[in-house]
Amino acid sequence: MNITAIEIKNLSFNYGKLKVIDDVSLEIAKGISFGLLGSNGAGKTTLIRLMVGLLKPKTGSVFCLGKPPSPATARNIGYMPQLPSLYSELTVYQNIDFFARIYGLRAHNTRNQRVDEVIKLVDLWPKKNVSVSQLSGGMKQRVSLACAIVHNPPLLFLDEPTVGLDPELRVHFWEYFGNLTAAGHTLIVSSHTMDDAAHCQKLIFMREGKVIALGTPDELRGAVGKPNTTLEDAFLYFIRHGEVKSHVQ
Amino acid sequence: MFSNIITIARRSIQQLVRDRRTIALIIVVPLVIASLIGVSLPNKAVLNQTLPALLAVLILFFGFLLSGISFLRERSQGTRERLMASPVSRGDIIFGYLLGFLLFAILQTLVLFFYTVYIIKIDFMGDLWQIIIFQILIGILAVCLGIFLSAFARNEFQMVQFIPLIIIPQVFICGVLFPVNTQPEWLQWIAKFLPLTYGVDGIKAMMLEGKGLLDIGKEIAVLASYAVVLMALAGISLRRGHVA
Numbered sequence: 001m002n003i004t005a006i007e008i009k010n011l012s013f014n015y016g017k018l019k020v021i022d023d024v025s026l027e028i029a030k031g032i033s034f035g036l037l038g039s040n041g042a043g044k045t046t047l048i049r050l051m052v053g054l055l056k057p058k059t060g061s062v063f064c065l066g067k068p069p070s071p072a073t074a075r076n077i078g079y080m081p082q083l084p085s086l087y088s089e090l091t092v093y094q095n096i097d098f099f100a101r102i103y104g105l106r107a108h109n110t111r112n113q114r115v116d117e118v119i120k121l122v123d124l125w126p127k128k129n130v131s132v133s134q135l136s137g138g139m140k141q142r143v144s145l146a147c148a149i150v151h152n153p154p155l156l157f158l159d160e161p162t163v164g165l166d167p168e169l170r171v172h173f174w175e176y177f178g179n180l181t182a183a184g185h186t187l188i189v190s191s192h193t194m195d196d197a198a199h200c201q202k203l204i205f206m207r208e209g210k211v212i213a214l215g216t217p218d219e220l221r222g223a224v225g226k227p228n229t230t231l232e233d234a235f236l237y238f239i240r241h242g243e244v245k246s247h248v249q
Numbered sequence: 250m251f252s253n254i255i256t257i258a259r260r261s262i263q264q265l266v267r268d269r270r271t272i273a274l275i276i277v278v279p280l281v282i283a284s285l286i287g288v289s290l291p292n293k294a295v296l297n298q299t300l301p302a303l304l305a306v307l308i309l310f311f312g313f314l315l316s317g318i319s320f321l322r323e324r325s326q327g328t329r330e331r332l333m334a335s336p337v338s339r340g341d342i343i344f345g346y347l348l349g350f351l352l353f354a355i356l357q358t359l360v361l362f363f364y365t366v367y368i369i370k371i372d373f374m375g376d377l378w379q380i381i382i383f384q385i386l387i388g389i390l391a392v393c394l395g396i397f398l399s400a401f402a403r404n405e406f407q408m409v410q411f412i413p414l415i416i417i418p419q420v421f422i423c424g425v426l427f428p429v430n431t432q433p434e435w436l437q438w439i440a441k442f443l444p445l446t447y448g449v450d451g452i453k454a455m456m457l458e459g460k461g462l463l464d465i466g467k468e469i470a471v472l473a474s475y476a477v478v479l480m481a482l483a484g485i486s487l488r489r490g491h492v493a
């Protein structure tokens with residue numbers, strides 16, 4: 001069995017003249033949660049879109065579960081876009097049920113069971129038959145997560161899943177993500193917050209489309225070389241470090 | 250494959266059905282317009298002459314609007330991104346929409362047609378069900394046109410601008426109000442390339458001359474080809490790897 005979930009080689013991407021991903025090479029092992037950290041516009045969403053196959057690399061290559069992303073690999077992938085992408089007229093149940101069908105949960109009984117299960121998981125049981133348009137922002141975010149995990153995919157891309165969640169749910173989500181990786185699932189999570197970063201087994205810091213640091217949270221803290229460094233300090237350190245480097249060039 | 254089409258069709262129907270006001274408008278608006286046309290025309294003879302072509306226009310217009318806006322919303326609310334990352338193919342998406350909106354197009358066609366025949370009481374020749382089948386073909390074309398054009402519109406504002414651009418010239422050029430052969434030659438030439446010309450010709454041949462589907466093979470073939478080409482082009486706009 002292949003042990004890498006994602007293999008990226010010399011990947012570059014640009015929107016017109018704007019270089020958004022700049023020569024990124026990266027391997028992500030199976031069974032871990034992997035964090036993509038970076039400021040606004042660093043290229044996290046673009047990198048995820050390239051990994052799921054929504055965008056094609058301009059140069060370089062992406063292998064997702066051993067193959068270039070395609071409809072065939074899509075079945076094993078769950079994708080939660082940054083903005084809750086839901087059918088606002090439909091109910092919570094109808095949205096999740098739709099994606100369950102799309103991802104091949106055909107049998108009526110198992111599908112119903114699974115849809116109910118994920119609704120309870122994101123703590124929206126009382127809202128099961130409410131239109132998505134009538135939910136709060138955080139609730140929509142939870143429905144969006146439910147749609148991404150309903151088919152129990154081995155590889156899960158979550159673009160800022162914890163934005164807009166209250167602290168209690170954030171903890172609850174990370175508990176659930178921990179269960180998933182313990183069961184062998186791979187999670188790729190983008191975020192701004194170092195609180196999320198601390199939950200990842202491995203992570204990268206991104207800046208202007210480049211990977212400026214890669215490691216476990218401990219390694220990244222250690223690299224700064226000062227005692228009691230927080231991840232936040234480490235992030236700022238690497239951001240500045242990167243700036244120094246580009247000035248030198 | 251086929252089950253994905255059904256799933257997408259089912260969802261697009263659910264979406265409209267849950268929106269009560271839209272459903273009411275889908276049924277009421279064509280009736281209001283048909284009634285207005287009915288009372289505004291000077292006499293029964295003019296009505297009988299004009300209404301068949303106007304039926305074709307109304308079906309084209311409403312089918313286009315409904316499917317175009319719905320398909321566009323798929324992009325603006327971000328669900329298209331989600332669909333494109335899923336195992337469904339672009340064929341699934343297009344045929345799913347086609348199937349879903351076809352049901353609404355058929356519903357509108359039936360409501361409109363029976364209203365004009367039994368309430369406005371126009372006189373027509375030809376076989377009722379054959380006429381309805383031909384109108385449904387126009388409905389299919391309208392749905393394809395809506396899906397295709399929504400690929401070029403970034404938002405609802407732009408989509409609404411396509412209506413005057415696409416529909417109104419066709420109303421004047423394609424023989425709805427005045428026969429095509431009364432126009433300047435270059436306009437007649439343009440009319441040859443516009444789908445509504447064939448819709449109008451076909452429906453007039455049926456309702457005014459009592460012809461059947463078999464007699465208007467050319468019109469049917471042209472409309473069907475248009476639908477196929479528009480669907481194929483819509484498919485190109487949905488390529489994986491080009492979603493942003």
Ligand SMILES: Nc1ncnc2c1ncn2[C@@H]1O[C@H](COP(=O)(O)OP(=O)(O)OP(=O)(O)O)[C@@H](O)[C@H]1O
Binds near residue numbers: 020042047493
């Ligand atoms: N569709 C697009 N067309 C043109 N430029 C784009 C498009 N999407 C993103 N960009 C640009 O690409 C760069 C990276 O954007 P991206 O969305 O990947 O950043 P991000 O790291 O996800 O940011 P955020 O934390 O705000 O979500 C930005 O400079 C952005 O302006």
Ligand SMILES: [Mg+2]
Binds near residue numbers: 044
């Ligand atoms: Mg982003």
